[in-house]
Amino acid sequence: MIIVDRISEMQALMRQCRRxxxxxxxxxxxxxxHEGHAALIDRAREENDMVVVSIFVNPLQFGPNEDFARYPRDFARDRHIAEQRGVDVLFHPEAGEMYPGPLTxxxxxxxxxxVLCGRSRPGHFDGVATVLIKLFHIVMPDRAYFGMKDAQQxxxxxxxxxxxxxxxxxVPVPTVREADGLAKSSRNVYLSSQERKEAPALYQALQAAAAAVEEGERSGDALRRLVKEHIEAHTHAEIDYVEVCSYPDLTPLETLHGTVLVAVAVRFTSARLIDNVILRLPEAPRQEE
Amino acid sequence: MIIVDRISEMQALMRQCRRxxxxxxxxxxxxxxHEGHAALIDRAREENDMVVVSIFVNPLQFGPNEDFARYPRDFARDRHIAEQRGVDVLFHPEAGEMYPGPLTxxxxxxxxxxVLCGRSRPGHFDGVATVLIKLFHIVMPDRAYFGMKDAQQxxxxxxxxxxxxxxxxxVPVPTVREADGLAKSSRNVYLSSQERKEAPALYQALQAAAAAVEEGERSGDALRRLVKEHIEAHTHAEIDYVEVCSYPDLTPLETLHGTVLVAVAVRFTSARLIDNVILRLPEAPRQEE
Incomplete structure (x- = not known):
């Protein structure tokens, strides 16, 4: 596995690979x-000659009151995992390499x-989009892999x-889950043992929503209520949001049609968890123009 | 010469060329x-195996009170010029191909x-940058050619x-000029015969500024005054701006150092003309940090 920390070196290497x-x-x-990333790497490994992983904690996507400084970092461990997973190139630039001065x-x-998590993180996705533009131009990939755990991203x-x-x-990659359905996340370790027992209720609620739609439910409000009530009945978590919206446009839906995202975020004592499912319904008939 | 109006076709063609x-x-x-474009094409022709020209009047870079609808278009003539100049591919998309819906x-x-022209055109360069990002991804060039006539761009x-x-x-390409120094522009035809006689005074003023710097002038204000007075003495034009700033940062300069842009914009009766020169001076000594 090659480890690169300079942009110019990365671009030269990738140009050679493309050639x-x-x-x-x-x-x-x-x-x-974590295992979510491993699933992305495995999928990339199956579909491409070369697999490139970048590791960069992007300051631009953290708000002033968010945890940029405290965000966990462990390069030695990441490097070991990447190597074991068959990654070809690990790109690991310093912040000063990615942002040598103010952006024009x-x-x-x-x-x-x-909507969803974006509502409480103004500017977050501007930072995500900006760093991805840079990374895409540095790596010049054919395919880019993202986990559906963060459906909004x-x-x-x-x-x-x-x-x-x-x-x-x-390439969106399905969420990796524990045996009991809980979406894998670095934050699951912060759950108390009681909370860990309750946490699978998120995915159960989403599955109940899917079943209701399967049986003919078409009301967005009814679906939101169903998910909310299931979580309230089975956990002590505080619900941040339950949203039913079109995908990928993320417009809240009154009547369900087309590709639908049902997404939840809840707060346990020391961990905020998110989860979602995508449901595929017939498209609404087009309106005359 | 190949003429392409679909993005997907263009990307496939360019991918094949790169391969x-x-x-x-x-x-x-x-x-x-016009001849300014021809100079860009000629330079691209010298330096590359393939020359791609795009023709797209980008609605996104026109303000609500600007002349998008009236902007001159003559595809038959452009096509003839491009072919004569040895262009390989002409990319000529419709607005609906470039902007099929609202941008996310x-x-x-x-x-x-x-500063400069940007001051009176809010959002103009956002539109320029956005369409260039799209065009760069569609054409995937090794080199992109822009005329120094619009130094701010x-x-x-x-x-x-x-x-x-x-x-x-x-690749910035020097401004193409008439024998008397007037920068070539489609708008020169709107000058009266008296104005046409006066118009070379813009470049003369810029050359006088260059000579003054050569002789040791280092004051931004003195240089602005010199250019302004020369234009006022030799034309009936209304001065829009005379600016002396760093290049490419475009910070107005009090004391000249490094790469300096001297730029003017004036209004004649029916035409607004711009021109500029770049002067290369020693860098200022770095301040201790």
């Missing part, structure tokens, strides 16, 4: 790799951000790739 | 080609815009390419 006709799969991360230009995400990246005509295929 | 190891030179234009993400230029593109790590070399 040799190799396809490149890219997994951008903020490090502290930045990406601003104008849609898909004022995938929706924003979908818009970024589509609207800016990046010659890159976005 | 064959060809270098690609790109000249983005809004059409209505846009570029915002945060520096180099609140070159400075903004320099920031865009650098800050977003585009693997593209920016």
């Amino acid at each position: 040799e006709g190799k396809t490149i799969g890219f997994v951008p991360t903020m490090g502290y790799l 230009v930045q990406a601003v995400v104008k849609a898909r951000t004022d 995938v929706a924003v990246v979908d818009g970024l790739i589509r609207d800016f005509n990046f010659p890159i295929e976005l | 064959e190891g060809k270098t690609i030179g790109f000249v983005p234009t809004m059409g209505y080609l 993400v846009q570029a915002v230029v945060k520096a180099r815009t609140d 070159v400075a903004v593109v320099d920031g865009l390419i650098r800050d977003f790590n585009f693997p593209i070399e920016l």
